[in-house]
Amino acid sequence: MKKSVLLVAAALAVLLGGCVCPAQAPATGVPTSGPISVEDGVGNVITLESEAQRIISLAPNHTEILYALGLGDRVVGVTEYCNYPPEAAEKPKVGDFITIDLEQVVGLEPDLVLATTMHMAETVPALQERGIVVFVLDPQSVVAVLESIQKIGQLTGREDEAEALVADMQARIAAVQEKVQGAPRPKVFWELGPELFTAGPGSFVNDLITLAGGENVAADADSPWPQLSVEAIILKDPDVIVLADHNYGQTVEMVKERPGWEDIRAVREGNVIEIADDDIVSRPGPRLVEGLEFLARAFHPDLFE
Amino acid sequence: MERASDREDVQRRPRRRGLLLLAGLVAVMIVALLEVAWGSFSIPPATVAAMFWQRVTGGSTVGAWPDAWETVIFEIRLPRILLAMLVGAALAQSGAVYQGVFRNPLADPYLIGVSAGAGLGATIAIALGLPLHWEGLGAVSLFAFVGALAATAVIYVLARSGGRSSVVTLVLAGVAVGAFLSAVMTFLMFRARDAFRTVHVLGWMMGSFALASWAKVYLLAPVLAAGGGLLWAYAHRLNVLQLDDDQAQQLGVPVERTRLIVIGLATLVTSAAVSMSGVIGFVGLIVPHAVRLVWGPDHRFLLPMSVLCGAVFMVLADGLARTVLSPAELPVGVVTAFCGAPFFLYLLCRKRHVLAR
Numbered sequence: 279m280k281k282s283v284l285l286v287a288a289a290l291a292v293l294l295g296g297c298v299c300p301a302q303a304p305a306t307g308v309p310t311s312g313p314i315s316v317e318d319g320v321g322n323v324i325t326l327e328s329e330a331q332r333i334i335s336l337a338p339n340h341t342e343i344l345y346a347l348g349l350g351d352r353v354v355g356v357t358e359y360c361n362y363p364p365e366a367a368e369k370p371k372v373g374d375f376i377t378i379d380l381e382q383v384v385g386l387e388p389d390l391v392l393a394t395t396m397h398m399a400e401t402v403p404a405l406q407e408r409g410i411v412v413f414v415l416d417p418q419s420v421v422a423v424l425e426s427i428q429k430i431g432q433l434t435g436r437e438d439e440a441e442a443l444v445a446d447m448q449a450r451i452a453a454v455q456e457k458v459q460g461a462p463r464p465k466v467f468w469e470l471g472p473e474l475f476t477a478g479p480g481s482f483v484n485d486l487i488t489l490a491g492g493e494n495v496a497a498d499a500d501s502p503w504p505q506l507s508v509e510a511i512i513l514k515d516p517d518v519i520v521l522a523d524h525n526y527g528q529t530v531e532m533v534k535e536r537p538g539w540e541d542i543r544a545v546r547e548g549n550v551i552e553i554a555d556d557d558i559v560s561r562p563g564p565r566l567v568e569g570l571e572f573l574a575r576a577f578h579p580d581l582f583e
Numbered sequence: 584m585e586r587a588s589d590r591e592d593v594q595r596r597p598r599r600r601g602l603l604l605l606a607g608l609v610a611v612m613i614v615a616l617l618e619v620a621w622g623s624f625s626i627p628p629a630t631v632a633a634m635f636w637q638r639v640t641g642g643s644t645v646g647a648w649p650d651a652w653e654t655v656i657f658e659i660r661l662p663r664i665l666l667a668m669l670v671g672a673a674l675a676q677s678g679a680v681y682q683g684v685f686r687n688p689l690a691d692p693y694l695i696g697v698s699a700g701a702g703l704g705a706t707i708a709i710a711l712g713l714p715l716h717w718e719g720l721g722a723v724s725l726f727a728f729v730g731a732l733a734a735t736a737v738i739y740v741l742a743r744s745g746g747r748s749s750v751v752t753l754v755l756a757g758v759a760v761g762a763f764l765s766a767v768m769t770f771l772m773f774r775a776r777d778a779f780r781t782v783h784v785l786g787w788m789m790g791s792f793a794l795a796s797w798a799k800v801y802l803l804a805p806v807l808a809a810g811g812g813l814l815w816a817y818a819h820r821l822n823v824l825q826l827d828d829d830q831a832q833q834l835g836v837p838v839e840r841t842r843l844i845v846i847g848l849a850t851l852v853t854s855a856a857v858s859m860s861g862v863i864g865f866v867g868l869i870v871p872h873a874v875r876l877v878w879g880p881d882h883r884f885l886l887p888m889s890v891l892c893g894a895v896f897m898v899l900a901d902g903l904a905r906t907v908l909s910p911a912e913l914p915v916g917v918v919t920a921f922c923g924a925p926f927f928l929y930l931l932c933r934k935r936h937v938l939a940r
Contacts, residue, residue: 358910371910372910373910373911374910374911376782376786377786377791377793377912379909379910379911379912380659380793381623381624381655381659381660382623382909384624384651384654384655384659385626385651385652385655386624386651387649387651396782399709399723399783400793400794404793404796407658407796408658408659409654
């Protein structure tokens with residue numbers, strides 16, 4: 279039971295978090311009528327009568343996308359973790375991300391609810407039974423984040439803004455790629471919790487590490503959010519350790535004091551990185567490129583001088 | 584033989600007991616009505632009353648309130664309250680029956696395998712991500728129900744294999760099988776290593792009515808009515824079973840068969856309830872004890888009164904669970920223990936002499 283609690287905590291550390299970075303919100307677009315059909319992230323084609331006008335977001339990354347597309351005034355409900363941009367936190371709360379209050383959602387009369395695969399077992403069918411349109415998105419790669427932005431743009435008649443945002447993100451990703459191309463790839467251990475939960479294949483963090491010019495030591499694990507043993511980490515001898523659990527209390531000093539860790543190259547050479555603002559690497563939303571740029575600098579300080 | 588005082592009790596006070604049960608029934612209805620008007624999404628109680636009135640009279644009130652309010656009251660809150668009522672009633676009655684049949688004050692409806700079996704069933708369904716649906720029930724409910732029944736059946740057969748089942752072997756077999764199933768469940772959860780599934784299993788094991796629906800109410804109600812009614816019919820035999828097995832046999836109660844039937848019915852009722860709501864602790868242990876402390880141990884009264892008190896208690900607990908941290912929800916099991924335990928301790932101190940007897 280304890281293990282599972284830790285796993286949940288680790289998952290939350292990945293999926294949630296807090297951050298303060300600026301975002302541009304272009305506010306244009308005249309509502310057009312006519313049905314809109316878009317395939318969601320799990321292969322269901324969702325049809326709206328017309329552009330969504332009353333939107334509830336069940337995840338912080340969806341909220342950030344909506345605001346980045348200038349749709350803040352169409353958002354009628356968010357979760358307690360939706361803290362970016364700051365005005366999103368002023369919206370009515372419909373839940374704490376894992377548990378969603380059905381009567382709040384229904385009572386706010388949304389014409390579109392943006393959910394994640396976390397909600398598919400319970401909340402999604404419960405909402406659909408009550409006639410509410412639910413669109414599931416759970417991007418687990420940087421490309422999938424770009425697709426999410428485009429899909430949300432289609433549902434809301436903000437295709438142009440979505441394309442502009444995606445083009446901007448693609449340009450920044452390409453710039454990073456250009457820099458790190460050909461450079462030796464440091465081995466990276468991404469710590470999600472002191473129990474050594476990490477990001478494995480099939481997670482957007484794994485994608486992020488690769489794009490930033492690193493090599494995830496857990497890339498050969500058997501699940502997206504695996505738990506490694508201390509021995510495995512010492513054996514892998516990572517060049518860089520990223521403390522994505524810094525906000526949960528882990529520090530460079532604490533890592534140095536862990537028995538056996540002083541021999542790991544990252545610890546010896548002082549390449550243990552505390553991530554103070556973990557939202558930019560834990561939310562598969564528009565600010566993921568900021569996380570990517572941060573990581574590329576951390577992995578390749580010499581290339582970014 | 585029944586003691587003289589007990590007989591007197593029953594003969595002299597049937598009317599008083601009838602009145603008490605009636606009062607309990609009225610309390611259930613009052614609590615239900617209060618809870619319908621109370622929720623995280625605020626709708627004025629007067630409007631809620633008008634909405635009910637409109638349903639009853641069939642009058643037209645188009646535009647008097649948003650359609651969404653209708654959904655909130657009649658598709659979310661009402662089925663939720665009814666489901667909480669049914670599950671609370673089922674757990675309290677099964678608890679009373681288990682305590683009686685095992686002659687053990689620590690017995691609760693999960694004593695012999697229901698929670699472990701249901702938990703494993705639910706975990707398998709969640710870990711496999713089965714897209715199975717039947718009559719408004721998901722794979723999780725179906726697997727939990729089958730798991731609970733199967734676990735109890737296995738325990739019963741194991742405990743009987745040495746000849747006659749004694750309550751002690753049943754309880755011990757229950758502990759061992761329960762531990763085994765829990766280990767399998769933990770293993771599956773650990774291997775799944777998938778945050779979303781783990782959260783789902785954890786949430787399920789803590790119990791919740793957040794996903795109540797009319798389909799669940801319609802499926803559960805007849806099972807509980809039939810099972811609960813039959814158990815009530817066995818109340819007198821449960822009284823006799825309080826004597827030791829030989830004495831009960833001499834009084835003409837077939838101990839082995841009665842035990843099998845009563846445990847079977849209580850398990851069916853509990854499994855059905857648990858499959859709809861997850862594992863909610865404490866209600867099945869404490870409610871029957873509280874009823875016994877206040878009104879005495881006669882099962883003919885204990886069982887129906889536990890049903891009513893369990894229903895009231897669960898509806899109130901769920902009312903807190905869905906509003907205290909709004910919009911987040913507390914697991915209802917947290918509320919049942921947090922509020923129920925102090926109340927029970929209070930009763931215990933006030934009525935210590937009853938237990939000492």
